[in-house]
Amino acid sequence: MKVREIMSKSVIYAEVPGSRSEVIEIMAKSGKSGLPVVKKGTRKLVGMVTKTDLLRNPDEEQLALLMTRNPVVVHVEDDVKKAVELMLKHGIRRLPVVNEEDELAGIISVADIVSKVIPRLNINEPIKAYYRRQVPAIWDKTPLNIAYEVMRLLGSKYLIALNDEAKLSGILTEEDIVKSAEITSSEKKFSSAPSEGTEWDWDVVTIVYIFKKELKIPPDIRVRDVMVRKVIKVNEYTSIRECARKMSHFNIDQLPVLDVKGKLIGVIEDKDLLSAVFKVL
Structure with missing residues (x-):
């Protein structure tokens, strides 16, 4: 079973050059808290940016300095097993999928594995x-x-x-x-941040931390x-x-x-x- 058979081809991404505010706007509109980053005007994958990157660098405005370069990826012709292995190894929920030219071709997620792979495999082993x-x-x-x-x-x-x-x-x-x-404006500082394990979900904790707002x-x-x-x-x-x-x-x-x-x-x-x-x- 190949990654290209399972991946989602519709991908929301950010572009460099770009800014922090542009990333936040894309995240807020799309409901995503992790985005592939491509070179502007192309599909060339150059990095990933997540809510954790925004949290760790609250004063940085340039996307090029916020994003993580050389992200973990899979190729369209890789076996799905490799994608699962990388998800387990790195504790991540989604992987960018690239083609032979390292261009962004899709996304494969835990949800894709659950909804598309497991039914094909017909795994009857108990969850015990x-x-x-x-x-x-x-x-x-x-x-x-x-x-x-x-x-x-x-x-x-x-x-x-x-x-x-x-x-x-x-x-x-x-x-x-x-x-x-009720979420209201606040200059309150927090001593910790949400875990990276939820980087692909835009949640209330993200809103509170990234925008320095207070949840009442x-x-x-x-x-x-x-x-x-x-x-x-x-x-x-x-x-x-x-x-x-x-x-x-x-x-x-x-x-x-x-x-x-x-x-x-x-x-x-x-x-x-x-x-x-x-x-x-």
């Missing part, structure tokens, strides 16, 4: 060996502003909510938080007031194929994992499925 035993969990009566801080400190984009009986009651995401919050969350709102209550879940014997199908169908990146008695025992993320794919390819 791949799901995470450490769960970013929180009490569903926790004030939302505290939950946001917990999410930030964990570097997680979601929290699994538990009720008074310590049973799964919902999932809280950053999108749920921003719906109930009403103190009387609890996690249970805004969380998603209808949770799509799996058990430890659910197959890789079925897990991927649910993620693709419901457009979600993570699924709580329950044991045979319905007790929460873990969570599986889309990127956790890559190891199973690599074994089969």
